[in-house]
Amino acid sequence: METLERILAEHPFFEGLDPRHLKAIEDCATNVRFKPDEYIFREGEEANWFYLIRQGQVALEVFHLEQGSIIIQTLGPGDVLGWSWLIPPYRWRFDARALEHVRAFALDGRCLRTKCDESPELGYALLKRFAMVLEQRLQATRLQLLDLYSVRR
Amino acid sequence: MAVSVEDPMLTRPCRVQRMRMETSDTFTIELENPCHNGAGPGFAPGQFNMLYLFGVGEVPISICGDPARPEVLVHTTREVGSVTRAMRRLRPGDVLGVRGPFGTGWPVDEAVGKDVVLIAGGIGLAPLRPALYALLERRDEFGKIVLLYGTRSPDDLLYQRELEKWRARFDLNVYVTVDRAAGRWRGNVGVVTTLIPGAPFDPLETVAFVCGPEVMMRFTVQELERRGVAKEAIYVSMERNMKCGVGLCGHCQFGPFFVCKDGPVFQYSKIEPFFGKREV
Numbered sequence: 062m063e064t065l066e067r068i069l070a071e072h073p074f075f076e077g078l079d080p081r082h083l084k085a086i087e088d089c090a091t092n093v094r095f096k097p098d099e100y101i102f103r104e105g106e107e108a109n110w111f112y113l114i115r116q117g118q119v120a121l122e123v124f125h126l127e128q129g130s131i132i133i134q135t136l137g138p139g140d141v142l143g144w145s146w147l148i149p150p151y152r153w154r155f156d157a158r159a160l161e162h163v164r165a166f167a168l169d170g171r172c173l174r175t176k177c178d179e180s181p182e183l184g185y186a187l188l189k190r191f192a193m194v195l196e197q198r199l200q201a202t203r204l205q206l207l208d209l210y211s212v213r214r
Numbered sequence: 215m216a217v218s219v220e221d222p223m224l225t226r227p228c229r230v231q232r233m234r235m236e237t238s239d240t241f242t243i244e245l246e247n248p249c250h251n252g253a254g255p256g257f258a259p260g261q262f263n264m265l266y267l268f269g270v271g272e273v274p275i276s277i278c279g280d281p282a283r284p285e286v287l288v289h290t291t292r293e294v295g296s297v298t299r300a301m302r303r304l305r306p307g308d309v310l311g312v313r314g315p316f317g318t319g320w321p322v323d324e325a326v327g328k329d330v331v332l333i334a335g336g337i338g339l340a341p342l343r344p345a346l347y348a349l350l351e352r353r354d355e356f357g358k359i360v361l362l363y364g365t366r367s368p369d370d371l372l373y374q375r376e377l378e379k380w381r382a383r384f385d386l387n388v389y390v391t392v393d394r395a396a397g398r399w400r401g402n403v404g405v406v407t408t409l410i411p412g413a414p415f416d417p418l419e420t421v422a423f424v425c426g427p428e429v430m431m432r433f434t435v436q437e438l439e440r441r442g443v444a445k446e447a448i449y450v451s452m453e454r455n456m457k458c459g460v461g462l463c464g465h466c467q468f469g470p471f472f473v474c475k476d477g478p479v480f481q482y483s484k485i486e487p488f489f490g491k492r493e494v
Contacts, residue, residue, distance in 0.1 A: 118402075129396060129397055130396065131395070131396060131397070132394070132396070132399055132403045133394065135391075135401075135403045137402075137412070158397075161400075201404055201405055201408050204405040205405055207429060209336070209405055209426070209430040210335045210338075210366055210427060211366075211427060
């Protein structure tokens, strides 16, 4: 039988992470599932979790009064969902909705924050990984702003 | 591979068979090709024609039909100027002047035995479509074939019915993404480059064909290189202000190259020093 630690280690986000850190993270992780159209979190709610998607697609949405929900990004297997648990005031900035059956690991942000405070080494290892995710998302957002497909005859 | 034309300056009158709106500002013209005698290929995937609307002007437009059906010339274009705006009003039976085909094509033969990834942005799917037809015609000769296609919104997707057919095939991987969508959209949202890290191809055994606005191609090439695809295995279709089509007038000069004659399809490693430069 596969252990949670092993499945966590196989997720791209934790690839190469020190086994000691993985063990600490495992204590804060649970396996979760979401049905299609189920909201994983909503804008303004407390952000005490983040998710490592294993299967299925998730839409990040903003609600617009005239246009309704607008999808600004989709995430899939191997992606990380949510970093608001890291940054005060720990509130979600967007809605996250499962587009299909989603399987993920939910990681308890409060539990992880405590462990990171106790072990700066773990905190640094996690922050480095999140910094990479943030850089990729920032780059993707910049490209979206460029309106890449605007002219070509 | 490229197909050359006997008299490149001679405009042939071709009759419009069909006109079809693809999106709110993009349309497809199908023309009879009376000059094709039924023997040999009529054009290579990636080549373009100069289309002349009598009394209005001439514009270069990629050929986006099936190379196996050269008796019909298919061109998809967006309304971006006075000529294409007037072209949109053409009706079946109207006549358009055609010169071509011109330029280089996608190196389909060089991709034999390898995975092929086609990456299109916006209307860039049109010049890539003949390459996809050619690849599918000889499907057994290639490894995985992957199409990554990005547009602004679901309403801007070209060839929607065909995309659905391609997605239904077991021997073709199609991923579509849009920059922005309403809540009912079930596909990907994000720029086309975000599809590259997870796309199913072996970067060491892949040939990539990339077509779209230059800024999109620039970031696509970066992401392909990050994934491990060699510069020599990346081909891009460039666009410049082409006039004569045969490298005489110099309008489309791009560094030491003429896009109309040496391109529009270039091996990325050959044009890298000029690619993305502000003044070339």
